[in-house]
Amino acid sequence: MAKGEKKDTLQNQVRRLRFENGEMTQQQLADRAGVTRQTIIAIEAGKYAPSLPLAFRIARTFGVQIDDVFQYGDEDS
Amino acid sequence: MNKTQKGALYGVLLSFLLAGIVVFDLLDTIVGWPIKLLVSAVWGGLLLVPIYLIERKKDTREVDMDERDKRIIKKALLVSFILLAVMSGLAFIAAFFVLGLQSTIPITMDELSAVIYLVLVIFVLILSLAVLSQYGWGGKDGER
Numbered sequence: 001m002a003k004g005e006k007k008d009t010l011q012n013q014v015r016r017l018r019f020e021n022g023e024m025t026q027q028q029l030a031d032r033a034g035v036t037r038q039t040i041i042a043i044e045a046g047k048y049a050p051s052l053p054l055a056f057r058i059a060r061t062f063g064v065q066i067d068d069v070f071q072y073g074d075e076d077s
Numbered sequence: 078m079n080k081t082q083k084g085a086l087y088g089v090l091l092s093f094l095l096a097g098i099v100v101f102d103l104l105d106t107i108v109g110w111p112i113k114l115l116v117s118a119v120w121g122g123l124l125l126v127p128i129y130l131i132e133r134k135k136d137t138r139e140v141d142m143d144e145r146d147k148r149i150i151k152k153a154l155l156v157s158f159i160l161l162a163v164m165s166g167l168a169f170i171a172a173f174f175v176l177g178l179q180s181t182i183p184i185t186m187d188e189l190s191a192v193i194y195l196v197l198v199i200f201v202l203i204l205s206l207a208v209l210s211q212y213g214w215g216g217k218d219g220e221r
Contacts, residue, residue, distance in 0.1 A: 030140070034143070035140060035143035035145070036079050036140050036142075036143050036145070038145070038212075039143050039144075039145045039146075047213075048145055050144075051144050
């Protein structure tokens with residue numbers, strides 16, 4: 001990546017929203033979203049970017065908009 | 078550890094077991110058939126038991142494989158194919174320089190089948206290691 005080039009970042013509020021929704025466990029969220037607990041762990045750690053359908057399912061589980069769960073931005077490298 | 082990881086670990090174990098079968102088969106003249114039959118039966122059992130353990134579900138609601146698992150397997154297949162192609166190319170180049178294009182070598186059916194078998198074993202081993210490395214060699218459920 002060249003100097004000054006912007007780097008895409010994807011951040012999420014999954015962990016915070018889990019705790020705000022009756023201290024939902026990762027397994028409970030995984031069951032509702034239709035994925036494995038490992039995938040939820042990877043998403044929270046920022047190691048995995050979910051597909052659009054999965055991102056929407058997670059947002060609907062929390063009853064919020066997708067923007068409230070996932071934030072996409074760029075930062076200078 | 079999810080099902081895909083268990084399958085990959087089993088793949089690593091399977092590779093070594095299958096390689097052992099090849100070596101065992103090549104020692105045919107040394108070991109008599111009763112012992113060979115017994116060892117084959119034990120090997121067969123060792124191969125089947127993990128399959129049952131991996132396939133068995135503790136909870137019927139448990140998700141077997143999700144989008145992340147599929148993506149990991151896809152990448153692992155690509156890596157395995159590329160590495161196998163590179164290795165095959167290098168083997169061909171080595172044989173070309175050692176033997177030359179027009180030379181022939183005597184080879185028994187046993188040896189030929191062992192070579193083909195080993196190619197499969199190497200593919201399974203690379204695939205399994207590629208899957209496990211993408212999961213991060215993590216502990217329980219990939220957490221660190």
